[in-house]
Amino acid sequence: MIVRKTAPTLVLLCLSIGAALAATPDSLTDQEKREALVAADAWSFNGGTATLRFNTSLLELFGVSVGAPGDVLAFREHDAVSSEMAIREQGGIRFAARDGALTRFVDGSIHVDGRFHVNLPDGSRIDYDGFEVRVSPINPMHLDVIGNDGEVWFYVNHMMWEVIDDNTRFHLRAADLNATQAFAARVGAPGLAGAFVGELKFLSPLRTQGPGQMGASAAPEGAEVRGAPCVRGATPCFHGDEHPDGGIYEADVLMQNYSMTFMRCRSSAGTGSCDGNGPDDGEVVFAPSSTLRNTNNTHTADVPWYEKFTGNSNPWGYPYPNADQHPYLIWNLYRIVDGQLEQIAASGVKHAWLTTNGGCSAPFGGHILSPNCSDTYGTGNNDAPDDLGPRTEILPASGWFGRCGSIFDTNCDGASNSVSSNGYRDRLVVRESQLSVPGASYYSDSWYIVQDDINIYNTMMHKTIAPAAGSSAWTPGAQGANVLGPLINAWVDPAANPTRNVEIDDQEGHVRIAVKTKALASCPAGSGLSGTCYRYDYAVHNFDFARAKTEGTPPNLRVLSNLGFDSFTIPVGSAPVHIDPANHFADIDINAANNWTASSTGGSVTWTAPAGNELNWGTLYRFSLVTNVAPDPGRVAAVGLRVADSSSPDVLQATMMVPGVAGGPVQHLVTATAGAGGSISPSSQNVAAGGTAAFTVTPQAGFDVQSVVGDTCTPVDNGGGNWSAANIQAACQVLATFLGNNDLIFRNGFENLGGGSDR
Numbered sequence: 001m002i003v004r005k006t007a008p009t010l011v012l013l014c015l016s017i018g019a020a021l022a023a024t025p026d027s028l029t030d031q032e033k034r035e036a037l038v039a040a041d042a043w044s045f046n047g048g049t050a051t052l053r054f055n056t057s058l059l060e061l062f063g064v065s066v067g068a069p070g071d072v073l074a075f076r077e078h079d080a081v082s083s084e085m086a087i088r089e090q091g092g093i094r095f096a097a098r099d100g101a102l103t104r105f106v107d108g109s110i111h112v113d114g115r116f117h118v119n120l121p122d123g124s125r126i127d128y129d130g131f132e133v134r135v136s137p138i139n140p141m142h143l144d145v146i147g148n149d150g151e152v153w154f155y156v157n158h159m160m161w162e163v164i165d166d167n168t169r170f171h172l173r174a175a176d177l178n179a180t181q182a183f184a185a186r187v188g189a190p191g192l193a194g195a196f197v198g199e200l201k202f203l204s205p206l207r208t209q210g211p212g213q214m215g216a217s218a219a220p221e222g223a224e225v226r227g228a229p230c231v232r233g234a235t236p237c238f239h240g241d242e243h244p245d246g247g248i249y250e251a252d253v254l255m256q257n258y259s260m261t262f263m264r265c266r267s268s269a270g271t272g273s274c275d276g277n278g279p280d281d282g283e284v285v286f287a288p289s290s291t292l293r294n295t296n297n298t299h300t301a302d303v304p305w306y307e308k309f310t311g312n313s314n315p316w317g318y319p320y321p322n323a324d325q326h327p328y329l330i331w332n333l334y335r336i337v338d339g340q341l342e343q344i345a346a347s348g349v350k351h352a353w354l355t356t357n358g359g360c361s362a363p364f365g366g367h368i369l370s371p372n373c374s375d376t377y378g379t380g381n382n383d384a385p386d387d388l389g390p391r392t393e394i395l396p397a398s399g400w401f402g403r404c405g406s407i408f409d410t411n412c413d414g415a416s417n418s419v420s421s422n423g424y425r426d427r428l429v430v431r432e433s434q435l436s437v438p439g440a441s442y443y444s445d446s447w448y449i450v451q452d453d454i455n456i457y458n459t460m461m462h463k464t465i466a467p468a469a470g471s472s473a474w475t476p477g478a479q480g481a482n483v484l485g486p487l488i489n490a491w492v493d494p495a496a497n498p499t500r501n502v503e504i505d506d507q508e509g510h511v512r513i514a515v516k517t518k519a520l521a522s523c524p525a526g527s528g529l530s531g532t533c534y535r536y537d538y539a540v541h542n543f544d545f546a547r548a549k550t551e552g553t554p555p556n557l558r559v560l561s562n563l564g565f566d567s568f569t570i571p572v573g574s575a576p577v578h579i580d581p582a583n584h585f586a587d588i589d590i591n592a593a594n595n596w597t598a599s600s601t602g603g604s605v606t607w608t609a610p611a612g613n614e615l616n617w618g619t620l621y622r623f624s625l626v627t628n629v630a631p632d633p634g635r636v637a638a639v640g641l642r643v644a645d646s647s648s649p650d651v652l653q654a655t656m657m658v659p660g661v662a663g664g665p666v667q668h669l670v671t672a673t674a675g676a677g678g679s680i681s682p683s684s685q686n687v688a689a690g691g692t693a694a695f696t697v698t699p700q701a702g703f704d705v706q707s708v709v710g711d712t713c714t715p716v717d718n719g720g721g722n723w724s725a726a727n728i729q730a731a732c733q734v735l736a737t738f739l740g741n742n743d744l745i746f747r748n749g750f751e752n753l754g755g756g757s758d759r
Helices: 006-020 030-040 056-062 181-187 741-756
Strands: 043-045 049-054 065-067 073-075 080-082 092-098 101-119 125-135 143-146 152-164 169-179 196-208 253-266 283-294 328-337 340-346 349-351 374-377 428-431 441-449 460-465 501-506 509-519 534-542 547-551 558-563 565-571 597-601 604-608 619-627 636-643 651-657 667-674 678-681 684-688 693-699 703-710 715-719 722-725 732-740
Touching (some): 056 065, 056 253, 092 125, 101 196, 152 181, 152 196, 152 374, 169 181, 253 441, 253 460, 283 441, 328 428, 340 534, 340 619, 509 636, 509 651, 534 565, 565 667, 604 684, 636 667, 651 667, 667 678, 667 693, 678 703, 693 732
Parallel strands (some): 667 732
Antiparallel strands (some): 043 092, 049 080, 065 101, 073 080, 101 125, 125 143, 143 152, 152 169, 169 196, 253 283, 283 374, 283 428, 328 349, 328 441, 340 428, 441 460, 534 619, 547 558, 565 604, 565 636, 597 604, 636 651, 667 684, 678 693, 693 722, 703 732, 715 722
């Protein structure tokens, strides 16, 4: 069953406030005076067209279907979309606005001539031979949908709107259609109350205009030239613009709140519905409603918010011409079981396209997020197929989207093409078995990627959830308080445990590595360990690191690859180590065939990824080992993450708590990578301070060794392919490069041409 408590709670709250403020016939309350003022300044609209989209894959789980005469509804794989339905040019909805933003609906209704019906499990149906959309008498930011019987079975919230065409048309570009308590009761599924069941859109002419500018303000000619000073409130001040008091304006967006919603599920065969806690391991889709707010500091920048394929307009001296820069949203699921943190699902990328700029002054319209402005992307919006793509098309640390060759522009002609409407493509999809592990606690998160944002961590938010299964559906259950920041920092607090939760802050992105230990009741059978054994669990969360390979420049940027890491090394010194074959690694899927493999050599344990399962951005993997050496926060050494790019070898390192013999010598991690044309081994080794690291360097046939260099150590050639670096005093990265024999002969011959004279 589905449980959504938000809507009923809000209804009760609003009703109680309304009763307290009831006015006598000959007097007005302060609230009524404010409402009268709002009404005098109201805008209004009627006429135009509307469309509906139904989440049929969810409704069918409860025995509910929708139908319509003729071709009014087009049924797709997991939803149904209506044709355009006329809105009558009578009546109208009034709304109030201030400083470029809609503040509330005032009153009124519009009548839509579309026809459809809703079939219920008991054989009855609700008819909509034309339907009314009316301002809710309970919540001024909701609209009610009313059918032939005059009942409110559905309501609308999370509206994405803009006024377009020089303040002549009101465009509701997306809004969630939700089931009311009354509809849930009639279906016989109380948990449906508040559930997302569809989406409403409409485009309607404005009939009256209130004061002020509502649409996207047209930039005056020469309003801002890049490099010239911006003027707060008169022109947008983008990231990097000079601030009159010194420094620059900076992008710094905050995640404010979110909630997770069940969308649909199917069997493991990809058909029908899931079976909850039954024997089949079906697939479940969740999506959030997420709200962010721009900061409101003296140096807060305006944030561009331009839809795909619209970047060439370059309004207001837009700092990324031809790049249609916009934020992206992702969401994930995790669990903690027996103290081990694991990620169990990840969404694709939601491309944002409009900001409603709530609760602020927004003089530049809906494609610039102004300071202190909020914006909500509703559940339906975050489930809309036309704006969901894979993470492989994004360069997360820089915020660039590779439009060319993406699923939205497969032939790179600059025109948007259609995408699959499959309700499981680029969604957060989790297996039922992963939601019902005994003793596990579950978490979700939601975070935005905003170009130039100076703090990625305050655009992230997580909370507890309690997944619960019905006979053919799931619910996120009770959702805990919103907690700003990544979940890994709640698992191990970096402030209280600075050697057990460390950050890698690299120009290509951010990574956090945390470790938690557990004393085991007994040492694993067959491990050869005795005494008290401890399990060390390392969680590595790659937030936005990607080694980018691209072609072209915006607007025709193509992302060839954006891989993260393909190995993880932990120095263990002389500590005896056991690798549990059943519990040494966890990724986000249930496919054991693509697990990373672990090996223990040279005083280190290294996990290595198979091709196709790299630790890419937005992903957390767990790595575990067992030893009989007790944890000591003061025993630290460098752990290493190898970048998954053989053409540009690199290892990122962080110093943190590691296993090792207490009181033993300080150990340093020495890693070795090879360029094309040969190899170097071992790939990692743990060396005592002042000790020597030894390597074997082997060129392939047709190649010779060009160089072997270290960043903090100096390898020397001992002959016969043997190299060594003495007096190791810090973690060191060694790189071996090779040169083809033909290249070497040509180079030497060229240098000797001309008898040695260069004149």
